[in-house]
Every structure is written in C-alpha cells, then in structure tokens.
Amino acid sequence: MSNPCIICVAITGSLPTKENNPAVPISIAEQIESTQAAFEAGASIAHCHVRDDAGMPTSDPDRFASLKEGLEQHCPGMIVQLSTGGRSGAGRERGGMLSLRPDMASMSVGSTNFPTRVYENAPDLIDWLASEMRTYGVKPEIEAFDLSHILRAKEMADKGEIEGTPYVQFVMGVKNAMPVDRDVFDYYIKTVHRLFGPDTPWCAAGIGRHQLALNEWAISSGGHARTGLEDNVRLDRDRLAPSNAALVELAVGLCEKYERPIATWQQARQILGLRKVAA
Template identity: 30%
Template structure:
C-alpha cells in the first residue's frame, strides 16, 4: 500500500541503549520506571512498546534477564493487551583495541546469538527486534553477520515471537531479501526503517520512498527518525503508508529546546500529527489483529513460568 493508511500503529521506544541519563532527567531507568513509561505510552495511544532495560544503579544499558522479566510482569499486571516488542540489539558491538585490532577494546559488547536472544526464549514477547546492520556506529562497529542473524531468527521463531526487522541502510534490505528467499524469515513481514543514525539512512522523504520500494512483498513497515528528525518522520512515515514510532530512545526533545517530560507526551504529539493528516491510531487489540499476533495472555503466562 503506497498511500496513507486509515489507521496506523504507534510504537513507543521508551529508553533504548544510546540515550544517556546526562541527556535528560526523564529517562526511565529502573524496571518500575520502564514499565510505567510503557503503560503511560499505551494510555496516550501507543499500541506497541519497544523495550530495553538498564542497570538501576548506573543508568547504563543492561541485558539482565531479571530486569526484563520484572518489566514484563509489571506491565502485564495492569495491561494485557499492549504489544511488547523486546530488543535483541545489544551484544553486537565491537571496538578494536589500539594495540591489536583483532582484540576487543573498551566499549566492546560482542556476544553469541544465543546470549543475545536468551531473554526472548524465556519471556516469549509478542515481537523481538532483529537488526540486520553491520555498520560504523560512533567510534565502534556494529556487527550482525548473516550466520548470526540466522541463528537469532531461529530462536525468535521458536519462541513464537514475531521478528521486527531493523533496517539501517539499503544493504540491510538486500540481506532481508536473502533471508526471505532461504526461509529464515517467514511472511508476512514486519520491518522498521531507522533514519538518522550517522552513516545510515538519512531522514528525508526520498529516503523513505526509496527504502519502501526495496522492501519484500507482504511487509508492514514503520519508518522513524532519531534526534530532531523524530517528529518530521512521523508525518513522512504516515504519508508513505507506514506506521510510526517515537520515544525517548530516539530523541529527548518534544520541540526545539523543550525536553519531553515523558514518553507519553511524545506519543500524544505523534498521535496528534497522524490525526491532523487524516489518520487514526490503532488500539493495541486492533494492532494485534492487524499483525496476526497471538492473545496477549501467552506473554503473561510465559513470563511467570
């Protein structure tokens, strides 16, 4: 579909990896804060919340399964419809040491596919992200080799979880086509076009249209921008026939010079943009039906097991 949808899915990415506590006092850090941010985003109109976790003591990114479990349980105790989208992104970062570049230096977090997906196998969320990018990321490199991506996809599928394919540049879309051809990815597909990461897709209308045209058949897509492009890309994604995403993971400002006091106010602004353009936000239940997701009770039960 290459025209605006009547109804779109709003995803809220509430904390992420890259946003630092020094950037905003409103960053959710503890499992309780992250869960509350997800619930607040849902009340504002998000059908999906994208979840990372953090070390409560330092505020820095974490992969601790106990934190993921607590976030899921806290959300499900109050909202059984909200779609939970959990990251598998951490664990693909490599920074070569200055003395010997084949040896990992400071900033490296490079883990096996099994380690990067073990929380998905245990918690069985509705959706799990699957990054296809291998790219320069700041002073480091993110590495997602095709063999490792295939291994991670296998765990995600075995958990009964839908992969959301994260695409940072055009080569990632070509890899997605290969994964579709060999049966690693099974349609209908769900993809996100990540715009605004340095050395990746530029956040511009022509980029969204170009990338949209490369996607496989039977592919729902979200396009979202980082930093100052976050809200302009809400409008562009909607106009291009896609879904939308905002959140403190992607940007900390509600408008120029004004920090977003919560994820909920970002969702509220995104929903307002969509409505001004003639669309509506899907409810979580509508989004579940649209994406062919299982009853939310499955996540509640598995998180408690």
C-alpha cells in the same frame, strides 16, 4: 486514509541518561510507569531495553522478565517488543531473553556504522537470533539501517529463516549511517511493497531532531511510526520532552492531521499477525 496507524514507543534505549533528560525511565518501575502513560496516550507497541543498577545497558534476562511481567500487568494487550541490540551485550547474550516469548523482538540483519563504532551483526549471529525467534514464536522487527537490510530480510523470509512477512522499520538519522533523505525513504517503501506485497505494513524511526519528521513522513505515507525517549529526548529545539507519553501525543496529533485512526492494541496485533491475547 482509513488504515489505522500503529504507534511504537521506544521507552528507554541504551544511551539516554537522566543527565540528558530527567524523564528518561531507567529502573524497571520507572519504565513500567512511563510505558503505561504512553499506552494510554495511544502507543500499542513498547520497544524495550533494560539497564543494570548503575544505569548501564544490559541483556539480563531476569530484568527483561520483570519488565515484561510489569507491562503485561499494567498495559494489558500492549505488544511487548524486546531489543536484541548490540549496545546491550555481545554475541548470543543479545538474544538470551527470547525464551521469555515476547510478542516481538528487534533484529538487525546486517552491520552498519554508528557514530563512534561499527554496529556489528555477523551472519552467524543473525542466523542464530532468527532461529531462536522461530523456536519461541517471536515475530522479528527488522531494523533496516540500509537498503541491503531490506533485501537480506527478503532472502531470509524466502528461505524460511523468518516466518511470515517481515515487519521492516526504516531507521534514519543515525550519524554515519543512513541520513534523513526523502527520496531514499520513498524508495524504501517502494522496495518493501515490491518484495513483500503492496499491503505489507512497515514502520519508520527518526533519530534525534529527525523524529517528528519521520513520524510525519510515515503517517502521511500509510506506514506506522516509532517515537520515544530512546531516539529523542526533546519535545522541540527549546524544550526537553516531559515524558514518553508527550512524544506519543505528537504522533497522535499527526495521525489526526492526516486522518489516520490510532491502532488499538487489538488492531495492531491483527495488522502484524500476532497472537490474540485477553485484556
């Protein structure tokens, strides 16, 4: 396949700690350094969360601003995608950083079960997040934990609540949510192409030990891939991942296996319809 593969690196998340893996970057400075290495290894999107001084997840816009500024300085051209996920805040607090005008932001358009809680995404909150993204020119990445989330994204796009074609990411392997199932994965691809068109870009993320499998499924099927310490802290069963860059390198190796070129940040911006920037 000749179409370039976009690699997204989810650098930190809300859950992993240094007790899980010392390489997990917690401070803003650590996140910038870790992302720069991942960028140089081939990642063109940085999916970002921030932590407070105690290492706990937060939606603090000031911390997001510091991270965004550092990434733009040290990873020029890289797509900055901020998280509006529910572990970092409640209600509209989750979208308080959208006024920073990042390139992208994650958005879950429906609720789902997580290991010990319900990941609640109420319709009025979804509508507000989508409105803020339109106001500030932020492209949403639809995190689909369920088939219904893809269908809901189509409905929102048809109503103009999402501008342009949504970029859908299939999330598989979260306990109590969608398991890693190849038939379901293939049907997700079929659904995206049926609803949005055969050339619509999409992405996939596997959680924990499923990360590499989902990377391979996505890359071999013409999609784009997410990796990083947010989703998986191990290189394999016996070894912790030494860095985000090391996980990116595994995805790069799969791209080489399936003869997919790695998307540059310029190509990634073009594929996703994002604004051009100067490096």
